Every structure is written in structure tokens, then in C-alpha cells.
Amino acid sequence: MPQDRRNIYKIAREAKGLTQEAAAEKLGISDSSIRAYETGQRIPPPEVVDLMVIAYDSQLLGIQHLRASADMARSIVPDIREVRLPEAIMELLDRVYGFVDAHRDRELLRIGKDGIIDDQERPIFDAIVAELGDLVEAAMAVRYAKQGHLEEGVE
Missing domain, CATH: 1.10.287 (Helix Hairpins)
Known part of the structure; x- marks a missing residue:
């Protein structure tokens, strides 16, 4: 996963105003898993990303995750940046x-x-x-x- 995309999960969580602990509870996963995803130690599985998209109210996160985790997706899905x-x-x-x-x-x-x-x-x-x-x-x-x-x- 490219270095500049490792914090997409943290950015989305913080934009929703959730702490790591609150996000972990909403997602039904451990605090340590959230930390691992947000520091790039692990890539969250698709089912966790699906839950993040809902919990963080961020479809953009789904697109960013797809581009960050699949070479083919980077050639097909445009790099969308969040703008006003x-x-x-x-x-x-x-x-x-x-x-x-x-x-x-x-x-x-x-x-x-x-x-x-x-x-x-x-x-x-x-x-x-x-x-x-x-x-x-x-x-x-x-x-x-x-x-x-x-x-x-x-x-």
C-alpha cells in the first residue's frame, strides 16, 4: 500500500469525530486493529472497510481503499480528492x-x-x-x- 494512503482510515475516522475506541466499538473490532490499520501495519479486510464506510459516513474512504489496495483499481478508478x-x-x-x-x-x-x-x-x-x-x-x-x-x- 502506498505510503501516502496509509492514513485514509484515520482521516475518515477523525472527520466523523470518533476516537479510536469509539470506532472500534462501532465496528466490532479491537482498538489494536484500528491502530494497526491507521499506522499501515495492516490493511483492513473488505468487510471492515465496508463497516468503516458506513460508520464514518464516507463513501470516499471506500474509493480510496480500493485504489490503495489494488493495482488494477488504480488504473481504472480515478484518484478522487475531497474538495468543497x-x-x-x-x-x-x-x-x-x-x-x-x-x-x-x-x-x-x-x-x-x-x-x-x-x-x-x-x-x-x-x-x-x-x-x-x-x-x-x-x-x-x-x-x-x-x-x-x-x-x-x-x-
Whole structure:
């Protein structure tokens, strides 16, 4: 597991405001297991991560765990970082508008409508697919964005 991802479990737990002891109780595991996961001594099994996602209210943790624990997932699942909702929305819309304004949607349709990508079309197609990957990443950032909550009686 890469060094920079070892604390994803601690970050998610602390964001929920739980102590290691409270998290261990919620998850039905020992305090020492929590410590081992948070220091990178052990990787939590999928069923524990499933419980963490629920207990910590963090779907992002599930994505981070998947990317951190499986090489194939790193090549398929975008690296989503948690950002504030307004920032995520602005980034997504900027990418969508840029894609459409550059007529990439029309280029993709022109290239793909016959089901064949020839040697001349290949570089353009590959570039468009990369841009679509960036759009997917931006959309996922919106889905998992840090959202503010209104306090009762406050607008």
C-alpha cells in the first residue's frame, strides 16, 4: 500500500469525530486493529472497510481503499480528492463547457459513428477519451464533495 494512503482510515475516522475506541466499538473490532490499520501495519479486510464506510459516513474512504489496495483499481478508478462542493461543481462545469465548446462531443460522434477508428482518428480519439476520464473524475468529485450543513434555525 502506498505510503501516502496509509492514513485514509484515520482521516475518515477523525472527520466523523470518533476516537479510536469509539470506532472500534462501532465496528466490532479491537482498538489494536484500528491502530494497526491507521499506522499501515495492516490493511483492513473488505468487510471492515465496508463497516468503516458506513460508520464514518464516507463513501470516499471506500474509493480510496480500493485504489490503495489494488493495482488494477488504480488504473481504472480515478484518484478522487475531497474538495468543497462549490469547488467540485465549478471544476466539473468548467470541464463540461470546455469539452462542448471545443466541439469534442461532435468529434467523438464523427469518429465513433461507424464503429471503426482508423489510424488518422486514433490520436484524436485517444485525446477525447482522456478528456472524458477527466470529466468522470470531476463528476465523482462532485458526488463525494465535502458539503456544509445548515444548523437548525440558521439559514
